[in-house]
Amino acid sequence: MTTIRRHTNLLHLTFALILTAALGFFAPSSARAEVTALKQAIAESAASDADIAQFYRTSGYKTLWVGSSGKERKRREQLLRFLGDAEAHGLPASRYDAVGLRDKMQAAGNARELGQLEVELSRAFLAYAREVQTGVLVPSRVDRNIVRQVPYRDRASYLVNFSKSSPAGFFRALPPQTAEYAALMKEKLRLERQLAQGGWGPTISSGKLEPGQSGPSVVTLRNRLIAMGYLRPNNRETYDDAVTDAVQQFQLAHGLTADGVAGGATIAELNKSIPTRLQAIHVAMERERWMNRDRGQRHVLVNIPDFTAKIIDNDRVTFETRSVVGADKDGRHTPEFSDVMEFMVVNPSWYVPRSIVVKEYLPALRKNANAVRHIEITDSRGRVVNRGSVNFAKYTEKTFPFAMRQPPSRGNALGLVKFMFPNQYNIYLHDTPAKNLFGREVRAFSHGCVRLADPFDFAYALLSKQQADPEGYFQSVLATGKETRVTIKEPVPVHITYRTAFASNKGRMQYRRDIYGRDARIWTALANAGVVLHDVRG
CATH class of the missing domain: 2.40.440.10 (L,D-transpeptidase catalytic domain-like)
Incomplete structure (x- = not known):
């Protein structure tokens, strides 16, 4: 991002010189040709995207980004700034290619190239705006049980509203404005800094550690709890009251039974790496974007x-x-x-779901008509059926004509x-x-x-x-x-x-186990989309 900002003034000067010609400060016939070339390039470049094409048709193919005015200068300046900061939101920065756009700005040499660049900037803007506001992924494509309705905004409205807004204010308002999202971003940065400093140290090799024990594994446990922020630095080698309390605090923050004993489940959570926790944070941020609504x-x-x-x-x-x-x-x-x-x-x-009726209760009824006596069997009109009058053995899952009610x-x-x-x-x-x-x-x-x-x-x-x-x-x-x-x-x-990652009322980040494996699937999809983990030095 520093490199992008260093070249900003040069880019503005380049645009100003090219657009001066395009807007008619040289020979009238030449200026008209330049304006025509600019508009034609915008129209041709936008044609493959209906929303972008409609926006520019409506505006008479006026530029949003590459003009020489102070407004357009501010827009492209803020666009490059926020695209360059996309990784802070756990987004796939390579999709927006802020550095590549900067290079193309430098290389643009005529009105036609500026017209093409104009549309490319709009494409990058739309990709970033939608993804930072409502997510990179379509939830149901990752897992069929994520049936959430994402509050997508009309793509064309982004361009229209941005053209009427303060650029920086518009960009700042796009991500979720919740305390939860802010806490996740803060935790992401904290973990990235910790990763840059070497992480949490060696993992614990013991299967179980209890109060009163001492030895190398207890020292490893102590050091890991210190690195994680659950225990004050000390040189003690015994599983004492301070370690017990720290283990309890860790257990509470990870959905474990808070008994102060580092058993198998607790040690498994203690041994999870910073990259693993960062994946959970990235997934939680994506999920927060899917719910970016009142x-x-x-x-x-x-x-x-x-x-x-x-x-x-x-x-x-x-x-x-x-x-x-x-x-x-x-x-x-x-x-x-x-x-x-x-x-x-x-x-x-309890009106028993059809799946339970035919998969769990019908097999029992085939063996014994008096099975599951606490459940009534009813016909299509809701009347209770006499079990003794039914030959359950003749029915299959598809042909069973009755319902069941408790x-x-x-x-x-x-x-x-x-x-x-x-x-x-x-x-x-x-x-x-x-x-x-x-x-x-x-x-x-x-x-x-x-x-x-x-x-x-x-x-x-x-x-x-x-x-x-x-x-x-x-x-x-x-x-x-x-x-x-x-x-x-x-x-x-x-x-x-x-x-599996969320902030508690007191601010400490909470982590839970991925019981259905959904987060693992989401992280894989995010990684395939270009999201990467980073450490932060300094």
Whole structure:
């Protein structure tokens, strides 16, 4: 970027001389020819891109970048500046080729070449603007369970709005303006500097370390915790209280059981390299760009690999509970998307998904018609079917004509309340009778829906905006034992996300395991697109 800035004044002078001729300060006939050549070059170069072509047709093929005016000088100056800084956002800087554009500016010798350069600058601008605002990748092309609707802006609008804006202000407003994105950028720079200084030192070779131990492996553990910022520098060689506390802090920041013992899972996370963590940061920044939209003053945020569900009010977490998410099996992964919660159902029935009916329950019914007695079998009109009158053995997955339903009860698979944001994936948040699973470190057990550890408290928090006594109201509905729909008067956006790197409320970066392997696929795609890891010296 320094090299680019060093040549800026020379480029402006070059443009000024060429455009002086093109705009008519020499012989009139020559000037007209130059203007014609410039416009024709713009038209021809823009023809392969409908959005760019439309922009220049509408403007009468006026230049946006290469003119001699102060405005255009400022535009190209800021374009080169921000393209040169693309790597700070974890973007594929080679796509925008700021140095190459600078060289072409120097080499432009006539109006035709300037016209071609004009369009090339617009192409680079559009690529950068869209990618820094809404991401480099198309999520669903990387993983079919990332079904998020990215808030893409109309490409032509970038050029139109930029032409009417302050260049620096326009560029600064493109990336996500969230505290999360800023924290990720800060962590990226911190890790790059640490990498330049030699990283975190040797990895820990021991399989398990406990308080009271001493020796070379404990020293390696101590040094790694110091390098990571969890422990103050010291020369002690024993796994003492300070090391125990540092291990606990590390465990809390990595979604591990905070027992202060460096067991296998903890050592595996401690041994992960800075490049591995940087990959997670790059992926998190890309995911943040995919969600570069208003998320709602109040919204629900589910983070799949963090196994949590939170209510956010005005950027502040006002409620949080543990969750169980989809198992790491084909067809059970919880998808990523956003929708709007409209109501909750108290004392819900469980209408068994067709996939579970034919893949899990039908095989059992073929062997024994009285299997899964807690589930009703119903016909197409919702009437309960007498099991004794059905020969289940004659049906296949495709021909089985019945549905299955579990009536409201404390043993219902959905527990006593479910929270609905109707969507085509049939995903929702709900209670569960399997409370023991919430004590696990890794909580991926469901068929895809999100189970909540504290569903009643979650309901009270949601109802607090519309009921003077939310708990009393909810309990009165629950006491009827009847399936009851409770409308949420101000619908709440729900964002189901997947973040293995994110900032905590206190600012320390949190890391989680990539339970579905999604981040690994995203990083591979980003690398294939030209994103590279760097260290930062100085």
